[in-house]
């Protein structure tokens with residue numbers, strides 16, 4: 001408000017409430033680079049190997065900076081590359097200031113970061129500080145004796161008190177407490193036994209973590225992803241709880257009010273001081289929890305991602321489109337005025353996008369991958385793309401448990417054995433949903449090992465690399481890759497696709513996902529066929545089409561208010 005107006009309103013001449021804008025689209029509240037950004041996730045060991053040891057590395061990423069630039073993406077989130085015994089592929093950190101040699105060294109990191117920044121790409125670091133590795137110096141000290149200065153960096157339960165109350169572990173079928181004979185006590189690990197939970201109640205531990213974050217912020221990283229951070233605050237009196245609450249583990253095991261004290265402190269100490277942005281993995285169990293993490297006035301985190309939608313397709317039976325619509329629509333409306341979401345359907349903890357939410361048969365793989373990318377890049381929220389999804393990379397086939405090395409997959413298998421589940425059925429589900437599907441090497445070309453490495457890759461290359469690879473798709477104007485680039489450009493050049501209001505059309509339609517995005521006078525219609533059939537769809541908006549923004553087929557067929565969509569057709573129109 002201008003000074004004069006402020007004076008008049010203070011004197012009581014008229015209301016001091018700012019007048020509401022006519023069309024208060026989310027946008028107008030608060031524009032931010034991280035809302036407008038298109039994020040690309042790199043799983044570093046699988047992206048590009050420069051030295052033939054079979055693991056992707058920083059120099060490999062440096063070789064591919066031109067490729068990243070050509071995608072039009074503006075942010076990179078890289079999974080952990082810190083020093084680690086690699087029990088959980090780096091989510092078990094033994095030194096947060098050192099780099100695991102298989103990725104290179106600090107100079108390589110600095111060059112990679114500089115290379116990204118030169119191209120206008122921001123870098124998001126994965127902070128794994130709900131737990132450390134059991135090989136971290138803090139834990140070695142902590143376990144050495146009850147009197148050690150680092151004892152309170154972790155959660156211990158003295159054995160003379162008897163067995164601690166049962167706690168569910170996400171990776172260990174035997175539960176989250178591990179007995180350690182060195183000091184005759186149990187320690188807590190929400191994930192694997194080699195990933196002991198850090199004790200956030202200890203202010204010294206918190207300062208150590210902030211110092212680590214400052215170290216990376218000073219290096220120039222632009223953001224932090226807080227891994228599994230909802231578990232950082234728990235009830236440390238460890239009460240007995242009723243059995244059978246594993247499905248609601250966040251409510252029982254994390255998200256205590258102190259979480260917000262820690263995040264506010266972290267924001268003051270790190271985020272606001274260095275102007276970096278932050279994203280929470282997980283969004284609690286209610287919209288209220290999610291808002292408490294990211295609403296701007298709370299000064300905690302900025303972006304949150306929930307698992308409701310990504311978790312819809314966990315078995316070969318797939319999912320119902322109306323559930324997917326309901327999930328995205330509910331979350332959108334809960335965040336329409338405040339807070340901000342990440343939009344994603346795949347990452348390193350999941351199987352491949354096109355195999356779970358599209359159709360990975362040779363006939364429909366490309367069109368359905370294009371359709372899914374059109375979807376993810378035309379929703380309100382920061383769009384996330386997992387490496388390889390810009391090509392439509394698919395699941396691999398791993399029917400036998402001996403083929404698995406991931407700690408989560410093996411943990412689930414042991415739990416299924418213990419519960420005497422039908423193992424043949426279990427393996428079908430694992431083969432479909434295991435996160436190993438999403439970790440195969442990037443498919444660069446049709447040369448040996450898909451051009452990923454000259455040595456033996458750490459994980460098998462998907463045999464379909466001969467058809468699905470960057471080089472082949474570069475040459476084909478209508479490839480999944482080139483469609484992705486067009487879609488990124490469309491989003492980046494049209495604020496309406498970032499900030500515009502979202503309105504769902506025909507919620508119950510089983511095959512078509514249709515919606516509009518509106519920002520002031522700018523209105524777009526998005527129509528996505530999630531099926532392999534030709535489908536008719538009616539919408540009044542079809543009568544007001546001005547032009548086509550993007551279409552993964554050469555043509556479209558409209559009569560009046562009705563359109564016939566081809567299998568997995570994805571089309572965006574501007575409306576008059």
Ligand code: GLC
Nearest residue numbers: 088091128191227228348349
């Ligand atoms: C997060 C990560 C996952 C990891 C786990 C333990 O969920 O995304 O990959 O295994 O935390 O750190």
